[in-house]
Amino acid sequence: VVPTLLWARLDNRFVLIALFATVWMGAIGFVDDYLKVVQHSSRGLVARHKLAGQIVFGLVLSGLLLAFPWAGTVLPPTATTVPFFKYVYVVLAWPVYVGFVTFVVTGTSNAVNLTDGLDGLAAGLSAIAAITFAAFAYVFGRTDTSEYLKVFYLPGSGELAIFCASLMGACIGFLWFNAHPARVIMGDTGALAIGGAIGTVAILLKSEFLLLLVGGVFAAETLSVMLQRRVFKYRLWRYGRPYAEQHRVFRMAPLHHHFEQLGWHESTVVTRFYILGLLCALVALSTLKIR
Numbered sequence: 001v002v003p004t005l006l007w008a009r010l011d012n013r014f015v016l017i018a019l020f021a022t023v024w025m026g027a028i029g030f031v032d033d034y035l036k037v038v039q040h041s042s043r044g045l046v047a048r049h050k051l052a053g054q055i056v057f058g059l060v061l062s063g064l065l066l067a068f069p070w071a072g073t074v075l076p077p078t079a080t081t082v083p084f085f086k087y088v089y090v091v092l093a094w095p096v097y098v099g100f101v102t103f104v105v106t107g108t109s110n111a112v113n114l115t116d117g118l119d120g121l122a123a124g125l126s127a128i129a130a131i132t133f134a135a136f137a138y139v140f141g142r143t144d145t146s147e148y149l150k151v152f153y154l155p156g157s158g159e160l161a162i163f164c165a166s167l168m169g170a171c172i173g174f175l176w177f178n179a180h181p182a183r184v185i186m187g188d189t190g191a192l193a194i195g196g197a198i199g200t201v202a203i204l205l206k207s208e209f210l211l212l213l214v215g216g217v218f219a220a221e222t223l224s225v226m227l228q229r230r231v232f233k234y235r236l237w238r239y240g241r242p243y244a245e246q247h248r249v250f251r252m253a254p255l256h257h258h259f260e261q262l263g264w265h266e267s268t269v270v271t272r273f274y275i276l277g278l279l280c281a282l283v284a285l286s287t288l289k290i291r
Contacts, residue, residue: 013068030188055106123175133164140157224254
């Protein structure tokens with residue numbers, strides 16, 4: 001937050017929205033961590049209350065974007081671009097757009113939270129995702145690069161590159177203390193704030209589908225939890241508990257714990273997930289030229 005306030009233009013409302021997202025989501029996570037650590041509540045913030053806070057932010061964000069869309073761009077307020085295609089975008093009806101934005105920002109914040117299960121994992125992957133979106137924000141915000149690369153021009157989006165670079169710097173600085181063996185953990189305060197920030201930047205850049213590429217590891221972690229739960233509940237209903245316990249899709253979910261159960265050392269899992277995160281970022285960046 002502090003570097004963005006120092007170096008970004010504060011008359012750019014989209015920078016302010018990104019900061020607002022970080023603080024809002026971080027506040028939700030802080031309440032959860034406070035209840036667990038200080039009040040010694042094993043449950044922390046009730047899941048439905050946490051989800052309600054995320055949904056409310058999604059509704060507020062979509063409302064702001066509908067009321068104050070990007071000026072100077074041909075993209076409609078409810079449009080989202082499609083990776084690997086030149087000048088192709090999808091226009092959603094405004095009620096669908098509101099639900100879409102809410103889903104993206106809620107899903108991203110929870111995805112980072114699920115990934116935060118090993119020392120340094122979420123922080124490193126978030127730094128990679130943040131600097132990748134910084135590159136996209138810079139390209140989209142310049143007339144020359146956007147014209148050369150045949151991407152949509154979003155005037156003023158270059159300021160979001162400062163926010164993304166600040167987010168990357170915060171993650172790297174935190175990683176010094178969070179690397180194995182961690183002396184500090186981010187908890188929900190950090191995970192929800194980072195996830196909310198990344199999701200909001202993707203929405204502001206109208207690159208929501210790009211999140212699946214940039215945050216490929218986050219997506220895989222989330223899908224592993226969803227698949228494990230669904231299959232377990234079905235097998236529990238169909239065959240009973242003993243069968244469901246013994247025949248799971250993964251040895252443990254989220255996905256990073258599955259590889260731990262296979263015998264990989266924690267540092268090995270984190271390093272290899274970093275490599276996958278970098279590969280996902282490179283694939284996402286390739287969409288700037290492969291169109």
